[in-house]
Amino acid sequence: AQTVTQSQPEMSVQEAETVTLSCTYDTSESDYYLFWYKQPPSRQMILVIRQEAYKQQNATENRFSVNFQKAAKSFSLKISDSQLGDAAMYFCAYRQRGSEKLVFGKGTKLTVNP
Protein backbone atom coordinates (compact mmCIF):
# COMPACT_ATOMS: atom_id res chain seq x y z
CA ALA A 1 0.00 0.00 0.00
CA GLN A 2 1.11 3.50 -0.73
CA THR A 3 2.13 5.68 2.18
CA VAL A 4 2.90 9.36 2.53
CA THR A 5 5.21 10.69 5.24
CA GLN A 6 5.54 14.27 6.40
CA SER A 7 8.42 14.27 8.86
CA GLN A 8 7.89 17.80 10.19
CA PRO A 9 4.82 18.04 12.44
CA GLU A 10 5.39 21.77 12.88
CA MET A 11 7.38 24.48 11.11
CA SER A 12 7.68 28.22 11.55
CA VAL A 13 8.86 31.01 9.27
CA GLN A 14 9.25 34.74 9.46
CA GLU A 15 7.01 36.82 7.27
CA ALA A 16 8.60 37.46 3.85
CA GLU A 17 11.04 34.56 4.28
CA THR A 18 11.09 31.21 2.48
CA VAL A 19 10.17 27.87 3.99
CA THR A 20 10.29 24.31 2.66
CA LEU A 21 7.95 21.55 3.80
CA SER A 22 9.07 17.97 3.29
CA CYS A 23 7.14 14.99 1.97
CA THR A 24 8.21 11.51 1.03
CA TYR A 25 6.06 8.72 -0.33
CA ASP A 26 6.29 5.04 -0.97
CA THR A 27 4.89 3.42 -4.10
CA SER A 28 5.79 0.82 -6.66
CA GLU A 29 3.78 2.61 -9.33
CA SER A 30 5.29 4.86 -11.97
CA ASP A 31 2.22 6.85 -13.01
CA TYR A 32 0.71 8.96 -10.29
CA TYR A 33 -0.07 12.43 -9.07
CA LEU A 34 1.15 14.32 -6.04
CA PHE A 35 -0.64 17.17 -4.33
CA TRP A 36 -0.19 19.74 -1.62
CA TYR A 37 -3.33 20.87 0.17
CA LYS A 38 -3.63 23.74 2.62
CA GLN A 39 -6.06 23.63 5.55
CA PRO A 40 -6.38 27.04 7.23
CA PRO A 41 -8.14 27.53 10.57
CA SER A 42 -11.47 27.52 8.70
CA ARG A 43 -10.63 23.85 8.02
CA GLN A 44 -11.58 23.90 4.36
CA MET A 45 -9.01 22.01 2.31
CA ILE A 46 -7.60 24.06 -0.55
CA LEU A 47 -5.51 22.64 -3.38
CA VAL A 48 -2.17 24.45 -3.50
CA ILE A 49 -0.31 22.63 -6.21
CA ARG A 50 -0.38 19.43 -8.26
CA GLN A 51 2.41 17.47 -9.90
CA GLU A 52 2.14 14.70 -12.47
CA ALA A 53 4.81 12.05 -12.04
CA TYR A 54 5.62 11.77 -15.73
CA LYS A 55 6.41 15.47 -15.95
CA GLN A 56 9.99 16.23 -15.01
CA GLN A 57 9.38 19.95 -14.70
CA ASN A 58 8.54 21.04 -11.19
CA ALA A 59 5.12 22.62 -10.78
CA THR A 60 4.81 26.23 -9.65
CA GLU A 61 1.84 28.36 -8.59
CA ASN A 62 2.81 31.94 -7.83
CA ARG A 63 4.77 31.84 -4.55
CA PHE A 64 4.43 28.07 -4.24
CA SER A 65 6.74 25.63 -5.96
CA VAL A 66 7.70 22.01 -5.55
CA ASN A 67 10.90 20.04 -5.74
CA PHE A 68 9.88 16.69 -7.19
CA GLN A 69 12.54 14.00 -7.02
CA LYS A 70 10.94 10.89 -8.50
CA ALA A 71 13.82 8.50 -7.88
CA ALA A 72 14.05 9.58 -4.26
CA LYS A 73 10.25 9.64 -3.92
CA SER A 74 10.41 13.10 -2.49
CA PHE A 75 7.99 15.97 -3.03
CA SER A 76 8.77 19.11 -1.04
CA LEU A 77 6.83 22.37 -1.08
CA LYS A 78 8.61 25.70 -1.08
CA ILE A 79 6.74 28.82 -0.04
CA SER A 80 8.48 32.04 -0.99
CA ASP A 81 7.81 35.49 0.48
CA SER A 82 5.71 33.93 3.25
CA GLN A 83 2.60 35.80 4.26
CA LEU A 84 0.52 35.70 7.41
CA GLY A 85 -2.28 34.09 5.41
CA ASP A 86 -0.04 31.12 4.66
CA ALA A 87 -0.37 29.94 8.24
CA ALA A 88 -2.19 26.61 8.06
CA MET A 89 -1.86 22.85 8.11
CA TYR A 90 -0.31 21.57 4.92
CA PHE A 91 -1.02 18.06 3.70
CA CYS A 92 0.89 16.15 1.09
CA ALA A 93 -1.14 13.60 -0.86
CA TYR A 94 -0.52 10.86 -3.40
CA ARG A 95 -2.84 9.44 -6.01
CA GLN A 96 -2.23 6.57 -8.37
CA ARG A 97 -3.49 7.48 -11.84
CA GLY A 98 -7.11 6.41 -12.24
CA SER A 99 -7.56 5.68 -8.55
CA GLU A 100 -10.43 7.09 -6.57
CA LYS A 101 -8.38 7.62 -3.46
CA LEU A 102 -5.93 10.23 -2.30
CA VAL A 103 -3.50 8.99 0.32
CA PHE A 104 -2.68 11.79 2.73
CA GLY A 105 0.23 12.43 5.04
CA LYS A 106 -0.41 13.51 8.62
CA GLY A 107 0.26 17.15 7.90
CA THR A 108 2.67 19.92 8.83
CA LYS A 109 1.47 22.89 10.84
CA LEU A 110 3.03 26.08 9.50
CA THR A 111 3.22 29.19 11.66
CA VAL A 112 4.11 32.52 10.09
CA ASN A 113 5.62 35.05 12.50
CA PRO A 114 5.21 38.77 11.83
Next chain:
Amino acid sequence: DGGITQSPKYLFRKEGQNVTLSCEQNLNHDAMYWYRQDPGQGLRLIYYSQIVNDFQKGDIAEGYSVSREKKESFPLTVTSAQKNPTAFYLCASEDRVGGYGYTFGSGTRLTVV
Protein backbone atom coordinates in the same frame (compact mmCIF):
# COMPACT_ATOMS: atom_id res chain seq x y z
CA ASP B 1 -20.40 30.51 -7.55
CA GLY B 2 -19.94 26.75 -7.83
CA GLY B 3 -18.90 24.81 -4.80
CA ILE B 4 -19.65 22.21 -2.18
CA THR B 5 -21.88 22.89 0.79
CA GLN B 6 -21.71 20.80 3.92
CA SER B 7 -24.20 21.13 6.71
CA PRO B 8 -24.41 21.47 9.57
CA LYS B 9 -21.04 22.91 10.53
CA TYR B 10 -21.29 21.42 14.03
CA LEU B 11 -23.34 18.38 15.01
CA PHE B 12 -23.85 16.70 18.36
CA ARG B 13 -25.01 13.14 18.69
CA LYS B 14 -26.11 11.13 21.65
CA GLU B 15 -24.89 7.61 22.14
CA GLY B 16 -26.96 5.16 20.10
CA GLN B 17 -28.32 7.70 17.63
CA ASN B 18 -27.88 7.81 13.89
CA VAL B 19 -27.06 11.18 12.37
CA THR B 20 -26.87 12.32 8.76
CA LEU B 21 -24.35 14.78 7.38
CA SER B 22 -25.35 16.69 4.28
CA CYS B 23 -23.15 17.31 1.24
CA GLU B 24 -24.40 19.18 -1.84
CA GLN B 25 -22.42 20.32 -4.88
CA ASN B 26 -23.35 22.48 -7.86
CA LEU B 27 -20.18 21.81 -9.83
CA ASN B 28 -21.79 19.16 -12.03
CA HIS B 29 -19.21 16.69 -10.79
CA ASP B 30 -19.80 12.96 -11.19
CA ALA B 31 -17.53 11.75 -8.38
CA MET B 32 -18.11 12.49 -4.71
CA TYR B 33 -16.23 11.41 -1.60
CA TRP B 34 -16.42 11.34 2.18
CA TYR B 35 -13.29 11.56 4.30
CA ARG B 36 -12.77 11.49 8.02
CA GLN B 37 -10.11 13.60 9.74
CA ASP B 38 -8.84 12.94 13.25
CA PRO B 39 -6.33 15.06 15.19
CA GLY B 40 -2.75 14.33 14.21
CA GLN B 41 -3.79 12.16 11.32
CA GLY B 42 -4.33 12.64 7.66
CA LEU B 43 -7.63 12.10 5.94
CA ARG B 44 -9.09 8.62 5.55
CA LEU B 45 -11.60 7.62 2.88
CA ILE B 46 -15.00 6.43 4.11
CA TYR B 47 -17.08 6.09 0.91
CA TYR B 48 -17.05 7.33 -2.61
CA SER B 49 -19.46 7.48 -5.52
CA GLN B 50 -18.61 7.62 -9.20
CA ILE B 51 -22.13 8.05 -10.45
CA VAL B 52 -25.72 8.33 -9.31
CA ASN B 53 -27.09 5.21 -7.59
CA ASP B 54 -23.62 3.74 -7.21
CA PHE B 55 -21.13 3.97 -4.34
CA GLN B 56 -18.15 2.05 -3.03
CA LYS B 57 -16.62 1.48 0.40
CA GLY B 58 -13.37 3.16 1.25
CA ASP B 59 -10.85 2.21 3.92
CA ILE B 60 -13.01 2.85 6.98
CA ALA B 61 -16.65 2.26 5.90
CA GLU B 62 -17.74 0.27 8.95
CA GLY B 63 -20.44 2.11 10.90
CA TYR B 64 -21.24 4.47 8.03
CA SER B 65 -23.75 4.45 5.17
CA VAL B 66 -24.34 6.67 2.16
CA SER B 67 -26.77 7.20 -0.69
CA ARG B 68 -26.49 8.88 -4.08
CA GLU B 69 -29.98 9.45 -5.40
CA LYS B 70 -29.08 12.73 -7.10
CA LYS B 71 -25.91 13.84 -8.80
CA GLU B 72 -25.72 16.90 -6.57
CA SER B 73 -26.13 15.15 -3.22
CA PHE B 74 -24.12 12.57 -1.27
CA PRO B 75 -25.30 12.37 2.36
CA LEU B 76 -23.38 10.39 4.96
CA THR B 77 -25.13 8.64 7.84
CA VAL B 78 -23.09 7.87 10.92
CA THR B 79 -24.81 4.92 12.56
CA SER B 80 -24.77 3.73 16.13
CA ALA B 81 -22.46 0.95 14.98
CA GLN B 82 -19.63 3.46 14.53
CA LYS B 83 -17.68 3.06 17.77
CA ASN B 84 -15.76 6.31 17.72
CA PRO B 85 -17.65 8.82 15.57
CA THR B 86 -16.28 12.03 17.05
CA ALA B 87 -14.26 13.53 14.20
CA PHE B 88 -14.18 16.13 11.45
CA TYR B 89 -15.88 14.99 8.25
CA LEU B 90 -15.00 16.36 4.85
CA CYS B 91 -16.93 15.91 1.64
CA ALA B 92 -15.22 16.33 -1.72
CA SER B 93 -16.04 16.09 -5.40
CA GLU B 94 -14.34 16.04 -8.77
CA ASP B 95 -15.41 15.85 -12.37
CA ARG B 96 -14.64 12.12 -12.53
CA VAL B 97 -12.79 9.53 -10.50
CA GLY B 98 -9.07 10.00 -10.99
CA GLY B 99 -9.50 13.51 -12.31
CA TYR B 100 -7.66 16.70 -11.64
CA GLY B 101 -8.14 16.61 -7.92
CA TYR B 102 -10.75 17.18 -5.29
CA THR B 103 -12.76 20.24 -4.43
CA PHE B 104 -13.58 20.08 -0.73
CA GLY B 105 -16.46 21.35 1.33
CA SER B 106 -15.90 23.21 4.58
CA GLY B 107 -16.56 20.18 6.76
CA THR B 108 -18.77 19.06 9.62
CA ARG B 109 -17.50 18.61 13.15
CA LEU B 110 -19.37 15.70 14.81
CA THR B 111 -19.21 15.25 18.56
CA VAL B 112 -20.75 12.44 20.57
CA VAL B 113 -22.18 13.63 23.89
